[in-house]
Amino acid sequence: MHEAITELHREGHSISDLCEVANISRQAYYQYQKRQKPQYESENEIIAECIAELYIKYDGVPGYRMMRHMVNRRLKAAYGARRILRIMRIMGIQSVTRKKKVVRTLKSGDFTAGNSLGRQFISEFKNEKWLMDVTEYKLKNGRRVFMCAILDLFDNSIVAYHFSFSNNNQLVFETIEVALAANPGAAPMVHSDRGFQFTSYGFRKILKAHGMTQSMSRVGKCIDNGPMEAFFGKLKAERYHLVRKAEGYETYDQLVDNLSTYIHFYNHERPQDVLSGLTPIELRGVAA
Incomplete structure (x- = not known):
C-alpha cells in the first residue's frame, strides 16, 4: 500500500489525497517511509532489479526456474525458485514462451534398429549417447529450411547442427561428420527416430x-x-516463434544466424535445473 502511494505520488497525485483514499494518516505514511527496511525487503529489491535486467536482456524468455539460476549467478547467491517466482509475479512478468505438445508420425525404412536406448536418458560419460533428429522452419516467403542436430545426453549440449533447404540424407551425413570432427575418437550409441x-x-x-x-x-x-x-x-518457443511472430525471417542466412545465436546461448549461457544450475558447456568442461 505504501509503495503504491509513493508511485502514484511520483505521477503527480497528492500525498494527502492518496492517504485519505487508503484510509491511513499522513504521519503513518511518513513514519513507514523513514523506517529501516528489513534485510529481506532490501534483498527483494535487488533481486527485482536483477530480474528486470535479465528479462530484458534475454527478450523475456527466462521462466522462474531459469531466472533463478541466472539471478544466483549474477548476485553470487542461492535464492530458491519459489522466491524468484513470487517476485516475478509481483512484478507482473512471466516467460513469453509456453510449452507445446509435439506430435510426430515416425516412418519406418529398410535398415531399422531396435530401441537400445530404452529411454535411458542419463549418461555418465561424454560422447556415450547421442540423440539425432531433423526439424523444419519457414521463411516469410513460405520456403522451408531444415535443421539436423545432435544432442549429447551427458550434458544436454548440442554437439553439432547443420541447416539446408533440402531434407535429405546429405543433411544428416554432414551433421554427424561435424560432430565427429569436433569429438575425435567418439563412438557413441546414436539414437534417432525412423526417418x-x-x-x-x-x-x-x-x-x-x-x-x-x-x-x-x-x-x-x-x-x-x-x-x-x-x-x-x-529453440522454437524461445527464439524461432518469437521472431516469426514479430517480423519473421526474410532470408536463409538471417534464420541460420539467429538460430545459431540461440544454440550458442543454450550451450553456453542457459542454466538447466537438471544440470544443477550449470550450462551444458560448463558441465562438459568439468568432465574434460
Whole structure:
C-alpha cells in the first residue's frame, strides 16, 4: 500500500489525497517511509532489479526456474525458485514462451534398429549417447529450411547442427561428420527416430565405419527421443516463434544466424535445473 502511494505520488497525485483514499494518516505514511527496511525487503529489491535486467536482456524468455539460476549467478547467491517466482509475479512478468505438445508420425525404412536406448536418458560419460533428429522452419516467403542436430545426453549440449533447404540424407551425413570432427575418437550409441535418412544404407555405413551403434525409437513413439524433441521445443518457443511472430525471417542466412545465436546461448549461457544450475558447456568442461 505504501509503495503504491509513493508511485502514484511520483505521477503527480497528492500525498494527502492518496492517504485519505487508503484510509491511513499522513504521519503513518511518513513514519513507514523513514523506517529501516528489513534485510529481506532490501534483498527483494535487488533481486527485482536483477530480474528486470535479465528479462530484458534475454527478450523475456527466462521462466522462474531459469531466472533463478541466472539471478544466483549474477548476485553470487542461492535464492530458491519459489522466491524468484513470487517476485516475478509481483512484478507482473512471466516467460513469453509456453510449452507445446509435439506430435510426430515416425516412418519406418529398410535398415531399422531396435530401441537400445530404452529411454535411458542419463549418461555418465561424454560422447556415450547421442540423440539425432531433423526439424523444419519457414521463411516469410513460405520456403522451408531444415535443421539436423545432435544432442549429447551427458550434458544436454548440442554437439553439432547443420541447416539446408533440402531434407535429405546429405543433411544428416554432414551433421554427424561435424560432430565427429569436433569429438575425435567418439563412438557413441546414436539414437534417432525412423526417418528415411536414419534408415538409409549410407547412414548405417557411417556409423559402422566409426564404431558407433544404432538405436531407433519405436514407430509412433516420439517420447523415445524425448530430450531431442524437448530441445527443438525450447529453440522454437524461445527464439524461432518469437521472431516469426514479430517480423519473421526474410532470408536463409538471417534464420541460420539467429538460430545459431540461440544454440550458442543454450550451450553456453542457459542454466538447466537438471544440470544443477550449470550450462551444458560448463558441465562438459568439468568432465574434460
